[in-house]
Amino acid sequence: MKIEINKLKKYYQNKLILDINNVVFNKNMTYCIKGRNGSGKTTLLQIIANLMLYDKGEILYDNKLMHYEFMKDITYVSQNPYIFNGTVYDNIYYPLKIRKSDASKLENKVYAYLEYFEIDHIKNQLAKKCSSGEKMKIALARSLIFKPKLLLLDEPTTNLDIESIEKLKAILLKIKKQTTIIFVSHQIDFINAISDKQFILKDTLLEMGEKSV
Numbered sequence: 001m002k003i004e005i006n007k008l009k010k011y012y013q014n015k016l017i018l019d020i021n022n023v024v025f026n027k028n029m030t031y032c033i034k035g036r037n038g039s040g041k042t043t044l045l046q047i048i049a050n051l052m053l054y055d056k057g058e059i060l061y062d063n064k065l066m067h068y069e070f071m072k073d074i075t076y077v078s079q080n081p082y083i084f085n086g087t088v089y090d091n092i093y094y095p096l097k098i099r100k101s102d103a104s105k106l107e108n109k110v111y112a113y114l115e116y117f118e119i120d121h122i123k124n125q126l127a128k129k130c131s132s133g134e135k136m137k138i139a140l141a142r143s144l145i146f147k148p149k150l151l152l153l154d155e156p157t158t159n160l161d162i163e164s165i166e167k168l169k170a171i172l173l174k175i176k177k178q179t180t181i182i183f184v185s186h187q188i189d190f191i192n193a194i195s196d197k198q199f200i201l202k203d204t205l206l207e208m209g210e211k212s213v
């Protein structure tokens with residue numbers, strides 16, 4: 001999915017947070033957004049995910065304004081992953097079930113991702129009791145299973161151990177040719193491994209950073 005941002009402004013209580021004139025995220029490219037704490041990275045991802053309102057401008061999804069039909073092709077993994085009541089398994093399975101119908105196929109996918117992220121041994125544990133890294137893996141599994149056309153990841157590596165970061169890197173490298181990925185990260189190695197282009201958010205502006213691959 002191609003994303004085009006035009007003349008976007010976002011304020012929090014009269015304070016300008018984002019002022020983005022024109023930026024295009026091309027289809028099936030992987031972009032990193034860097035920037036200091038509080039620079040507006042999460043706000044921007046949430047706006048693109050259609051989870052937050054903006055004050056001026058427009059965002060085009062494949063050259064069209066947001067429509068609820070596009071939402072099923074977009075997944076967003078928050079910096080503090082949202083966890084539902086229920087088990088680890090439920091947390092991954094139920095959102096899938098709502099979107100699609102073939103239950104048996106979905107179950108296999110859930111098990112594959114539980115194994116891939118090595119959280120199969122806790123599948124029956126209450127997800128809200130999981131550790132921070134485990135919660136991130138739940139959220140990642142949930143978002144990747146959909147095979148989104150647009151994948152938005154907010155600091156996905158923060159609570160992950162080294163092996164898990166490698167696994168995430170591998171899976172993103174595998175899907176990046178079929179998915180537009182926009183992610184926020186501070187980890188240089190991870191950024192350089194997966195991004196095609198980098199942006200830096202600074203003083204409300206989104207500027208092109210160094211090209212990494």
Ligand SMILES: Nc1ncnc2c1ncn2[C@@H]1O[C@H](COP(=O)(O)OP(=O)(O)OP(=O)(O)O)[C@@H](O)[C@H]1O
Nearest residue numbers: 012013017035036037038039040041042043044079
């Ligand atoms: N709901 C809100 N009301 C008022 N101010 C807010 C709100 N949400 C965020 N802010 C402020 O807007 C600015 C941008 O916040 P945002 O969370 O987008 O930054 P960030 O770049 O993601 O930071 P971090 O690297 O710490 O995650 C910050 O100064 C924050 O305090």
Ligand SMILES: [Mg+2]
Nearest residue numbers: 041042079154
């Ligand atoms: Mg943030």
